[in-house]
Amino acid sequence: DTEVTQTPKHLVMGMTNKKSLKCEQHMGHRAMYWYKQKAKKPPELMFVYSYEKLSINESVPSRFSPECPNSSLLNLHLHALQPEDSALYLCASSQQGRANTEAFFGQGTRLTVV
Amino acid sequence: DQQVKQNSPSLSVQEGRISILNCDYTNSMFDYFLWYKKYPAEGPTFLISISSIKDKNEDGRFTVFLNKSAKHLSLHIVPSQPGDSAVYFCAASAGKNDMRFGAGTRLTVKP
Numbered sequence: 001d002t003e004v005t006q007t008p009k010h011l012v013m014g015m016t017n018k019k020s021l022k023c024e025q026h027m028g029h030r031a032m033y034w035y036k037q038k039a040k041k042p043p044e045l046m047f048v049y050s051y052e053k054l055s056i057n058e059s060v061p062s063r064f065s066p067e068c069p070n071s072s073l074l075n076l077h078l079h080a081l082q083p084e085d086s087a088l089y090l091c092a093s094s095q096q097g098r099a100n101t102e103a104f105f106g107q108g109t110r111l112t113v114v
Numbered sequence: 115d116q117q118v119k120q121n122s123p124s125l126s127v128q129e130g131r132i133s134i135l136n137c138d139y140t141n142s143m144f145d146y147f148l149w150y151k152k153y154p155a156e157g158p159t160f161l162i163s164i165s166s167i168k169d170k171n172e173d174g175r176f177t178v179f180l181n182k183s184a185k186h187l188s189l190h191i192v193p194s195q196p197g198d199s200a201v202y203f204c205a206a207s208a209g210k211n212d213m214r215f216g217a218g219t220r221l222t223v224k225p
Contacts, residue, residue: 004157031211042118042203042215043158056212090157094211102148103213105157 006091006106014114015081021109023074023091032074033103034066035090043090049074081113117141118206120216128224133191135219137204140185144206148213149178149189152201161202162189194223 004025013019023032030051035043048056049068063085065077074091088110094103119138127133135149145166150158164171164178164187171178177190191198204216 006157033211033213035215040123040217042116042217045212045214048211050211092157102160102163105150105159107155107157 004091004093004104004106006089006109008109009107010110010112012112012114013078013081015083017081018077018079020078021076021089021091021111023076023093023106024072025093025104026072027093027104028071029093029095029104030071031094031103032068033092033094034074034076035092035105037088037090037108047076078111081111083113086112116217117144118204118214118216120202120204120219122219123217124220124222126222126224127194129196130193133189133194133198133221133223135189135191135202135204135221137187137189137216138185139187139206141206141208141214142185143208144214145209146207147178147180147187148205148207149176150203150205150215151198152203152218158203191221194221196223196225199223 007022032049034046037043046060047066052068063080067075088108090108091106092103148163149161151161152158162173162176164180180187199222201218201220203218205213207213
């Protein structure tokens with residue numbers, strides 16, 4: 001199983017809503033990531049979890065709250081988002097502490113904030 | 115601050131010819147470089163990588179070249195096939211799990 005599964009695939013939410021994005025992998029990877037990608041832009045790193053601990057937070061606004069409940073799951077909790085937060089949110093995972101840092105990506109969640 | 119740059123947003127080549135995609139970086143601490151391929155409505159998929167201790171890595175039709183002094187890498191695809199048409203992202207990391215991506219180059223291989 002070399003899949004990273006993200007749910008939902010599409011999400012439309014209002015600015016006062018609270019929602020969560022979910023990501024799951026069963027490859028035994030101990031590093032998991034959230035990226036944000038706007039149209040015609042590169043994926044931008046948001047958060048990195050290493051062994052279920054937050055290791056990198058790229059100065060992301062607090063309206064985005066990551067959570068790693070166990071080594072297979074990664075959530076991104078969303079609250080009071082702005083329309084400019086509309087983007088494709090990509091989850092990825094990789095081996096930890098290996099020379100090959102190849103990451104496997106999910107299909108992404110297309111988020112629209114209205 | 116874009117640490118990884120792909121200055122060509124698009125490239126069009128004929129089937130059977132060589133495709134050369136270029137990438138430049140500014141952070142001299144980067145020690146691992148990767149190429150990802152992305153089809154519409156899918157997440158990026160890993161293609162090939164190279165460590166900074168090497169200057170070339172080959173995998174079938176795909177070869178990545180690294181010029182550390184110029185802070186430049188390139189991906190060669192030969193022969194190019196229509197199925198190679200996708201957006202190609204260059205990525206780099208500095209020893210941690212902090213992979214940074216370039217803006218991508220859209221490759222179109224014409225039959």
